[in-house]
Amino acid sequence: MPMKKITSITLFLLLVNVACRKENALDNPAPASSRGDTLTLNSAKQWYQNAERKIRSSGNTSSIDHGKWDPEWIKASSHQKASGNYWLIPLKGQAKMSGYRAGYRKLAFYRLASGEISAYIFEIVPDLLSLQKGEHAGLDHFTGRVFVYDLDYHLISGIVLANGKATGEIRRTPKGTKNNSLTTNLVRVIETCTWYQSSYTNAEGELVIYSEKICSYTTVQDNPPSLPDGFGSVPVTGGGGGGNLPPATPPPPTSNLPGEKGTKVKPNELMNCFDNIPDAGATMKVTVYVQEPFPGTEFNIGPNSVGHTAIGLTKSNGSSSVTQVLGYYPSTTRAAFGGSSKIVNNGGDLNFDVSITYTINAASFKKIMNYIANPPSTYDMLKFNCTTFVDIACLKGGIDLPSSFNFVGPSGPGGSPMVMCPAGLGKSIREQNTNNVNKKGGTTPNSNGPCNKAA
Template sequence: MKSKIKITVLFLFLLGACQKEPIGDTIPTQNATDKITLTLSEAKNFISSIYQDSSKALTKIKIDWQLAESEPMRAGNKWTILLQGQPTYQNYKQGYRKLVIFRNSESQKIVAKILEIIPDAIYLQKNRIASASDFTGRVFAYDLNYKLTGGRLYSGGKPVGLIKQFTEEGQIEEANKMLKDVNPYSGIQGKVMLMMAIETCEWIQDSYIDAEGDFTVHSTKICSTTYFDGGGDGGFYDGVGSTGNSSDSVGGGGGGGSTGTSSAPPPSNLPQEDKNPVNPKEMMECFSNISSPNAAFVVRVYVVEPQPGTSFNVGANSFGHVAISLTKSSGAESITQTIGYYPTGTGLDKLSSKSQIIDNGFDSYNMSSTYYISGESFQKVIDFVSNPNKNYHFTDYNCSAFVYGAGQAAGIPIPNPTTQIGLSGPGGAGYAMTPAGMASALREQKANNPNMDLNQAGGKIPESKGPCNIK
């Protein structure tokens, strides 16, 4: 069955001069004493009354009322029930969905929505559980016929953007072009939801597959890190991190159609992470076998770029790798050692664990840069890599930081590989030194210095000499 297409837009708005009016179609803020309660019986009766008549989505969804939880809103309360099914984001099933039932504070009519909640992968990997107080991620809101009605982008528990859809016919040609560029499927038909730009900002295209299997394309509008006021939505989007499960749940959403939670997205595999570790001091000791007078000293940086289209640290090789190679030559003698910095942990424990050094000789790479240095600088690199940091952290100190640190210690112009990670746009998950950042920095370095020795054709790293006995 062909999936339906929805193209939506994610707006990040500025305060001050750029915004003097409330954002979007929000409900006016209610007085704290104006409480409009909704009983569980009323919620059940409401769903029963529309179940067969107006809701196409609910006829396919099993509601387990035993999972119903009452949560406070700014005016009254809402009932939330975890539903089966998971969204698919960045080619990985993650997040969860809920049925939310509440009473409109103005009309006092009962309203129901389906929320699809996708925590930011890095946020979830770090915290292992999503909570409303610091939630970072996306919340998509659908009516009971699974038509997207809006949503929110959150960072640190604060709303930083809106998700809205538009259907202005004037943009049909542009929308169809975007659909052609973004859609990885073929032969898909359905309604096209168009996006409208309000101000000049940078747009980043993104997509996910909702829990009903509909491929949804949206754009993230990056303008500012300023938070906007959540407005008077009566707390409709609050509590997005609640999963209604035991303390060992992680908020990742129910896998395989269940309403229980699953683990956070597994960390990316690291190229060659399964190879046996080596002693870096023994690797570096080999260079003493070549006399230093008249020797030539070379340091190379090898980059394995992440798989295109993947999210940072979610999916196979979505992280990538950076290795450092040292070569000392004199006459016919030459020794090369290539090493990389890795965690010792497995699964989610690899995010933060003790470190290890692995021989990256004869591995494949996408890009390499070459630096010709003095014997003094070469020795400083040896000293640095022989005594690596004992603790690995996937964002705070990883393979990219290790290689950059070696360059800093020896005065080698290896560029800073820092780049934004996680949630796109203002309030993103943060910044880190990454292999993707190293590749980008090297390309920029080449653009500023055409004589730089940068190989972008890739290939195989020369085989390392291997460990030598320390005298």
């Protein structure tokens, strides 16, 4: 059903209002001051120092060492809002997405209606795929996530943005809750949104499991929430909001795909080998191997980069047997988001997490061979990748693989849609309870390599 339309409100106020619904000390605080009181930097600094002392003297068991944050007061900036002002102060430390340092964080100070000062920490993390594409945009075109923490670094809330548009919100994952269907109060939508569990490593090096609401929209609000002035640009290869931060780790190469360094082959030469074994009396099998980005999860990026999907063909007849395991890749780093493709021998060196095997007849096997022998010449990580290639190859032989669709990057207006990818296929294979599924993983069998056709 349609949601309420939000107009003339900044992201700062939106997040503060959401954040003020947190538990414990911030239960039901008063709204932002309407008196227009000016908050001075000295007042904010004194309040913060007193808050630090109270945290230390309270015997708080938090592992956070506030002293290491070292707010860069000299770089503080004041910004006006509907009533009064707020301050943004760069704070040292950066989050990590899949082991890569990215984004920055800032302290935000403002007054409550009571006149009291309050503060939150904003941790801004760009979408890793955006970094891979080399995007370095201001936050009016930002794609990624903004997390909101209290001063004990407890996650309170957050927002998901795609090309500067608010497309969803973030919340602490309720215990015992899984994939609750909820509606969004951030944008005007037609369809119901769904919560998904995700994770990242915050600037304190802690693994944070959070819930993220992803929505599909047919319409959006005319005046979406905007980010406040002062957040600056998203750091890609240099420091950012933290001032004296070390340079951000360069974004992961788009070409660091599992198994891509294997031998580049001419697929028709490998398919020729199967013609050396007669069809009559032969057994033909097709196996799909998936190395998940973050094994056992739906995360699209993880220790195994974006993961990989390979296809293995085996034809056996008596004592003769031929196996070929192949993968579809971009030909170069720059080709990952739209460029030429290549086929690589994935036999013997690809560590897969799940696989699924099908036994088919000679006619179906031949159709798959023909497709692999003449692969599409263009690779695109979002539009036509390794998983897409394998899915279509299987369809040529009448094999309907489990769904491989998954969200890639923040979705919604301007965001990425659901696409075929290793994370999606791996998840679907794990959900199968059939004898042709291997959920224990392993290493792909060796390929026979190229050979001539039978005389």
